[in-house]
Amino acid sequence: MAELSAESGIPVATIKYYLREGLLPAGERTSPNQARYGEEHVRRLKLIRALVEVGGLSVATVREVVAAVDSDRAAYNVLGVAQRALTGFKAEVSADDREWAMGLLTSLAKEHGWKFGPDTPVADLLVGTLCTIRALGHQALLDQLGRYAEIADRIAEADLDTLEAGVSMDRIVEAAVVGTVLGDRLFEGLRRLAQAAETARRYTEG
Amino acid sequence: MAELSAESGIPVATIKYYLREGLLPAGERTSPNQARYGEEHVRRLKLIRALVEVGGLSVATVREVVAAVDSDRAAYNVLGVAQRALTGFKAEVSADDREWAMGLLTSLAKEHGWKFGPDTPVADLLVGTLCTIRALGHQALLDQLGRYAEIADRIAEADLDTLEAGVSMDRIVEAAVVGTVLGDRLFEGLRRLAQAAETARRYTEG
DNA sequence: CAGAATGGATAGTGCTGCTCTCCACTATGG
DNA sequence: CCATAGTGGAGAGCAGCACTATCCATTCTG
Numbered sequence: 005m006a007e008l009s010a011e012s013g014i015p016v017a018t019i020k021y022y023l024r025e026g027l028l029p030a031g032e033r034t035s036p037n038q039a040r041y042g043e044e045h046v047r048r049l050k051l052i053r054a055l056v057e058v059g060g061l062s063v064a065t066v067r068e069v070v071a072a073v074d075s076d077r078a079a080y081n082v083l084g085v086a087q088r089a090l091t092g093f094k095a096e097v098s099a100d101d102r103e104w105a106m107g108l109l110t111s112l113a114k115e116h117g118w119k120f121g122p123d124t125p126v127a128d129l130l131v132g133t134l135c136t137i138r139a140l141g142h143q144a145l146l147d148q149l150g151r152y153a154e155i156a157d158r159i160a161e162a163d164l165d166t167l168e169a170g171v172s173m174d175r176i177v178e179a180a181v182v183g184t185v186l187g188d189r190l191f192e193g194l195r196r197l198a199q200a201a202e203t204a205r206r207y208t209e210g
Numbered sequence: 211m212a213e214l215s216a217e218s219g220i221p222v223a224t225i226k227y228y229l230r231e232g233l234l235p236a237g238e239r240t241s242p243n244q245a246r247y248g249e250e251h252v253r254r255l256k257l258i259r260a261l262v263e264v265g266g267l268s269v270a271t272v273r274e275v276v277a278a279v280d281s282d283r284a285a286y287n288v289l290g291v292a293q294r295a296l297t298g299f300k301a302e303v304s305a306d307d308r309e310w311a312m313g314l315l316t317s318l319a320k321e322h323g324w325k326f327g328p329d330t331p332v333a334d335l336l337v338g339t340l341c342t343i344r345a346l347g348h349q350a351l352l353d354q355l356g357r358y359a360e361i362a363d364r365i366a367e368a369d370l371d372t373l374e375a376g377v378s379m380d381r382i383v384e385a386a387v388v389g390t391v392l393g394d395r396l397f398e399g400l401r402r403l404a405q406a407a408e409t410a411r412r413y414t415e416g
Numbered sequence: 417c418a419g420a421a422t423g424g425a426t427a428g429t430g431c432t433g434c435t436c437t438c439c440a441c442t443a444t445g446g
Numbered sequence: 447c448c449a450t451a452g453t454g455g456a457g458a459g460c461a462g463c464a465c466t467a468t469c470c471a472t473t474c475t476g
Contacts, residue, residue: 202370
C-alpha cells in the first residue's frame with residue numbers, strides 16, 4: 005500500500021478512505037492483513053483524482069460514476085450511463101415555470117431530432133437553468149437557444165467520434181466519463197479563449 | 211428586511227450573512243437600526259442564488275463576481291472581467307507537462323487567431339485539464355482538440371451576439387456573468403441531449 | 417408605552433473530505 | 447527466535463464552508 009501511495013502521490017490515509025467509501029476496489033488478498041495492488045488501482049486513483057480535482061465532483065458522485073464504470077462496461081449506451089451517474093440537480097421551480105421550460109425544450113427537441121423523457125436528470129438540469137435565466141431577465145440568452153442547440157449537435161458528433169476512435173471496449177465507459185467530465189472543462193476553457201479573441205476582433209481597432 | 215426576505219424567499223438570517231460577507235450591499239439608512247431595501251437588492255439576491263445554486267460557485271467566488279459587476283460596469287472587456295472573477299484553478303503539473311500543454315495551446319491559438327498570456331487563469335485551467343487527460347491516457351480526446359476549438363469559435367460568436375442583443379450598458383457585466391456561468395450550464399445540458407440523440411442515431415436500427 | 421421587529425455581533429450546526437490514532441496482526445532482518 | 451516496521455481496518459477528530467440560531471440594545475408600531 006505504501007507503494008501504491010508512492011506511485012500515485014496520494015497519502016495512505018486517503019487511499020484507505022477511498023477504499024472505505026467504495027471508490028477503490030480492495031486489493032488482491034495475500035494474507036489476512038496484506039493485499040496486493042496492481043496497475044488498475046493506480047489507474048483508478050488517477051481517475052478519482054481527476055474527477056474530484058478537475059471535474060469538481062463530490063466523493064458520493066464519484067462513487068456512482070465508478071460503479072457505472074465497473075458494472076456497465078459493455079453497455080451499448082455508454083454516454084447515457086455516464087450521464088445518469090453525473091447529472092444531479094434538484095430544481096425548485098413552480099409548475100408554471102416548469103411547463104414553460106418543458107414547452108421550450110420539446111419544441112427545440114423536435115427541431116433537432118432529440119427525444120427525451122420529461123423526468124430525466126438532464127431535463128431537470130435544463131429546466132432549472134432556463135427558469136433561472138428567465139427569472140434574472142436575460143431574455144437575449146434564451147433567444148439564442150436554437151443557435152446553441154445547433155452547436156450542441158456539432159459537439160455531440162465530435163464527442164461520439166472521439167469515443168469511436170478511442171480504443172478498447174473494456175474502457176469505453178471510462179472514456180465516456182472522462183469525455184463528459186473533463187470534456188466539459190476543456191470546452192469551457194476553449195470557449196473562454198474564443199470569447200476573448202472574438203471580443204478583441206470586434207472591439208479593438210488600431 | 212422581512213419584506214426583502216418575503217420577496218426573495220430567502221431567510222432573514224441568510225440575508226444578514228450575505229450582507230456580512232459583502233455579497234449584498236447595505237440598504238439605504240433611515241435610522242440607526244433601520245434600512246430600506248429596493249428592487250436592486252431583490253435582483254442582487256436572485257443573482258447570488260443563481261450563481262450559488264445553478265452555477266455551483268462558492269460564496270467567496272460570488273463575492274469577487276459581484277465586486278466585478280459593481281466596479282467595472284462600463285468595462286469594455288466585460289467577458290474578460292467575468293472570466294477573471296470566475297476562473298480559479300491551481301494546476302499542479304510538472305514543468306515538462308506544462309510546457310507540452312502550452313505548446314499545444316499556442317499552436318491551437320495561432321490557427322484560430324487567439325492570443326493569450328501564459329499566466330492567465332484560463333491558461334491554467336486548460337493546462338491542468340489537458341495534462342490530466344493525457345495522464346489518463348485518453349489520446350483520442352486530445353486528437354479532436356482542433357475540432358473542439360473550431361466549435362468554441364462558433365459558440366463565442368453566439369455569446370458575443372447575445373451580449374450585443376442584450377440590453378443596457380449598466381447591466382452588461384451582469385449579462386456577461388450570467389452568460390458565462392449559466393451559459394456553461396445551459397450548454398452542458400444541450401450537449402447531453404445532443405449526445406443522446408447522436409448515440410441513438412448511430413447505434414439503433416429498427 | 418407594551419410588544420414586535422431591526423441591524424449587528426457571536427456562537428453553534430450539519431455536512432464534506434480528509435487525517436490521525438489506535439489496534440491486532442504479519443512480514444522481515446539480524 | 448525476536449525486535450521492528452508495516453498492514454488492513456475501524457473510530458474519532460478536524461478544518462472549512464454555508465448557513466442558522468441566539469442574544470442584544472435600539473426603535474418603530476399600535
